[in-house]
Amino acid sequence: MAGSQMLPKVRIHDVAARAGVSIATVSRVLNQSRPVAPDLRDRVMSAALELGYNANLLGRALRQGRSHSIGLLVPDLENPFFATLAQQVSRSFSHSNIDVYVCSADNDLELEHRAIASFLGRRVDGLVLIPCDENESAANVRMASLSVVTIQLDRLAKAVKTHYVGCDNRYGMGLVTSHVREVADLSRQPVVFVGAHPTSSSGRERLDTFAKAFPSAQRVLGSFSFEFGRDAMERLIRQGLRAATVVTDADIIALGVIASGHSHGFAVPDDFRVTGFDDVGVSFLAQPTLTTVRQPVDQMTDSIVDIVLASFDGGGQTGYVVRRFKPTLVVRDSSPAHTV
Amino acid sequence: MAGSQMLPKVRIHDVAARAGVSIATVSRVLNQSRPVAPDLRDRVMSAALELGYNANLLGRALRQGRSHSIGLLVPDLENPFFATLAQQVSRSFSHSNIDVYVCSADNDLELEHRAIASFLGRRVDGLVLIPCDENESAANVRMASLSVVTIQLDRLAKAVKTHYVGCDNRYGMGLVTSHVREVADLSRQPVVFVGAHPTSSSGRERLDTFAKAFPSAQRVLGSFSFEFGRDAMERLIRQGLRAATVVTDADIIALGVIASGHSHGFAVPDDFRVTGFDDVGVSFLAQPTLTTVRQPVDQMTDSIVDIVLASFDGGGQTGYVVRRFKPTLVVRDSSPAHTV
């Protein structure tokens, strides 16, 4: 297809021929791996330029045993929090000479397995994983960790020992429950939890903390999605709920809750107070603006770079890095601190 | 780092030794490239399984001249429309044996260049590009198109001939302007355009069509982001605007517009009517739900698969595929068809 324009690939051999030197010299010039006489270097440089030489990274990786790339596997790119993580991981690595390649597992264990196997087959130098499921993903994560430096991000399949970067979900949900306890007029308004089934570590930690703070509160569980938040709220209202403080464990769920509340004619925060988690970009544009827990995403992704780079140098040292960043509570209009 | 657990990579040679056959036989069994006697095949299979053999895809790609992968380069993963496209492209390819790797250019021409060069160096079999800039990205797109089958998606750098898959933006914006003309009480409410600078083809096509329909309408231009939508509306209100039909060229901008309107005490759609474009997931959860133009994303990504697969077979035929899908207008509460 349009094959006519496809240029024949120019190899290092061609550059060498044009410059009148050996391929070793070309390689040394291009990688600056050893000093080369100025005149030869110039000849090589201009030859490469004129031919439009583009090194075959497969050959290089095969020879060097490293591909100068890492893989990032997210459960779902349509979840804005994961999209933000992906963007930030890329950004944090953009100043190193390591390429970041993103794959989506589409919340499917089989696809997760295939994606990891492909990454390993392509010999990525590191793998950043957000496991789909706290338990079921363990085998997949283990496979990765046996071959390459592996960092679990946000979610942890704790059955397998790897590096981990995330936020302190218990602490974050603790901030929420304190806030809710302080703000909600508990004598009149019930507290309700709407969140994901605890199949991911983040979800479980948040739910656990909430349950410990409000043992008798009603809980509605589903998935990390707008739709679930909307449907859950729908159900609650149908059950007769008319006022409550609704604690969710993700902004996208909170947005669904708010939308459903509005569509039934309720006011937020007057009738329902709502809190989120993650502080994704849209949350401060929600109506009303959303109280949520902000994760220090850029610090998290920066520390991933540190771990990866450190693993290249000190390939020998043992021990896994576990970094849990403290999130912060951002109080906005959906659950105002002052009495409404 | 935790290097102790790193398993030594098992090569095809090891499998062959364990099974007592030659490496050629192992390759033939694993790829089913030629029949192998049942007993040998079983020996090879179990040997591979026991050793946990994971083929080195670099070696394979180097030899075969194809990597069984394609690259997808988006300008910005935090833009939910691009995230959705990325997810859907992955999903559409998940039934072929082609891996999709996503990269973000972070709206930066230099990063866009680097990403494409890396993809080419890794010998992807195809490249799906959403160019950052209609004009400035042309050189980058051209570089790609000279080496590999290239498909521009959503945005088109028309200076370079490639395949293109997108939606008919003029038609889509035409649906909006008809709707606005029909709905808006033009005698009282002005029509205002808030959208991105026409540096991408989609943006330009949408703006052109709007400008042709409402030549004298005010226009505020910025970037494809929540923040711009909010700031633009802020400015309009400061300038004294109290009621209008605000046409935007992206849902994320529309969300910013609505948020700003609300925060200044205005009602949507009573004071301001707002329309979006793209129909990203959040738009039907916005408050009020957002009138927008839906792109048939799954059809678009499916046709990308078709183009890529076709280019593998009929490598010879010439001509570029250009598919512009008709979008549809989705009228919701932010600009109701009935009089408010």
Added chain:
DNA sequence: TGCGGGTTGGTAAAGGTTTTCCCGCATGCT
């Protein structure tokens, strides 16, 4: 029995690069 054809296994080349090893040359020192 001899031969041809089809099937199956192995050997080796090829794909593009980096890097080790070695050699020649020039320089500096005694």
Added chain:
DNA sequence: AGCATGCGGGAAAACCTTTACCAACCCGCA
């Protein structure tokens, strides 16, 4: 003048796989 040193260049091995080519074998058939 002679020797040690060091710098820069080239040849070739190595990375891992697929595949073209060849050899061997088995079968049936004349």
